[in-house]
Amino acid sequence: MTFTQSAARLPSPPSRLTRLLDLARRVPFGPMVSATTWAVIVGTGLVVASVVAGVAWRPGLIAMQALLPLLGAAVLVAASVAVARRRPIAGSVGCLVAAGAAALVLPVATAASKPPWVEEADRLTIYSANLRRSNGRVAEALEMARRSDADVVVLIEFVEEFDKPLEASGLLDVYPTVVRDRREDGNVLLTRLPSSDTEVVRHAGFELPAARVDVGGRAVFVAGVHTQAPHSRAYVDRWQEHLGGVARAVDGHANVVAIGDFNGSLWNPPMRELAAWGFTDAHDATGSGLARTWGASLPGHEPVVSLIGIDHAMSRGPDIVPISIRDARVPGSDHRSIEVTYAVR
Structure with missing residues (x-):
């Protein structure tokens, strides 16, 4: 009698997708989601708080405060996830934080209400842009400033190479009055309006080019601002001193703009x-407080996404009210103009 024995078939190895799904089933997603939810909240x-x-007092905290709108959106998502997963404590705390x-x-x-006299009042337009000291497209950036047709132009991080x-x-040719501080990355203020008291203010802890311009017979004191960046703990105190110095720089003038x-950001103390000292932020007053004007980028490159709003126009006085503000990309800079x-x- 003859016996025929078939060769035993070996099982085929699992596919890559099968292995990935098997690995995913072993990952403790529940605890990971809970930990992430609580971390965000x-x-x-x-x-x-x-x-x-x-x-x-720390650069990291200052940056997180500036990112508060994004954090607010993140915590709302975290609270929603907690509610969907039936985690009442996390959901309740998350809703409170949100x-x-x-x-x-x-x-x-939300835009603030404007007084009735605004409709018939004279207009003052100010353009400000941080050029970035390493800007390789500064000619385009300056052309953009010229096309703004503003009454006053403030240029930040203006180095000698830009002369x-x-x-x-x-x-x-358009702006005959020029005020310039001579720091390494100084600022320039230009105006075509009749002006007086053109000076570099030095008693504020840092230098601000400034001028008192005439707007329909009313004097407005305009100062260009560039404070120390709080990028390390060693500079946080100086940053706070500079921001406090803005008020000192414009003291003694009835109607002022620091730009x-x-x-x-609007959420940094x-x-x-x-x-609290009576200054009005133009973004805030016009309902544009969520505008983002700066994003990290490599030298010579513009940011892909602007993350935080750190460029501002702050005014104070009984006879001046911001009515509109806009921002735009500045060629070669990591800032947007305002x-x-x-x-x-």
């Missing part, structure tokens, strides 16, 4: 102190 809660308490963030963020997205492009831009790169129009009576 607690982290955002601490940032909200620091804003309310007026605390800003409400706190909203209370700080939403008001700046010839400035002369070639035609700006000096430029404040290196601070020193900026909130300026508001152009604000004021009503002046």
Whole structure:
């Protein structure tokens, strides 16, 4: 008798997709989601508390305060996830933190009411741009400033290498009054309006080019601002001193505008102190407080996404009201420009 024995078939190895799915089933996603949810809730809660308490002593905290709108959106998602997963404690705490963030963020997205005299008042337009000291496209950036047709132009991080492009831009033909501080990366203020008291203010802890311009017979003191960036703990105190110095720089003038790169957001305590001292932020007053004007980028490149709003126009006085503001990309810079129009009576 003859026996036929078939060869035993070996099982085929699992596919890559099968192995990945098997690995995924072993990952403890539940605990990971819970940990991430709590991290977002607690982290955002601490940032909200620091804003309310007026605390800003570390660069990381200052940056997180500037990112509060994004953190508010993140904590809302985290609270929703907690509710969907039937985690009542995390959901409740997350909703409270989200409400706190909203209370700080939403008001700046609502325009303030304007007095009735605004419609018939004279107009003052100011353009400000941080050129970036390493800008390889500064000629284009200066042409953009010229096309703004503003009454006053403020240029931040203006280095000596930009002198010839400035002369070639035609700006000096349009704006005969020029005020410039001579720091390594100084600032320039140009105006075509009748002006007096053109000076570099030095008693504020840092230098601000300034001029008192005539707007329909009313004097407005305009100062260009570039504060120290709080990028390390060694510079945080100087940053706070500079922001406090903005008020000192314009003291003694009835109607003022401080405009430029404040290196601070509307949720950083020193900026909130300026508001408490009577300054009005043009973004805030016009309902544009969520505008983002700066993003990290490599030298020679523009940011893909602007992350935080640190360029501001701050005004104070009974006869000046911001009525509009817009921002735009500046060729070669990591900042966006701001152009604000004021009503002046």
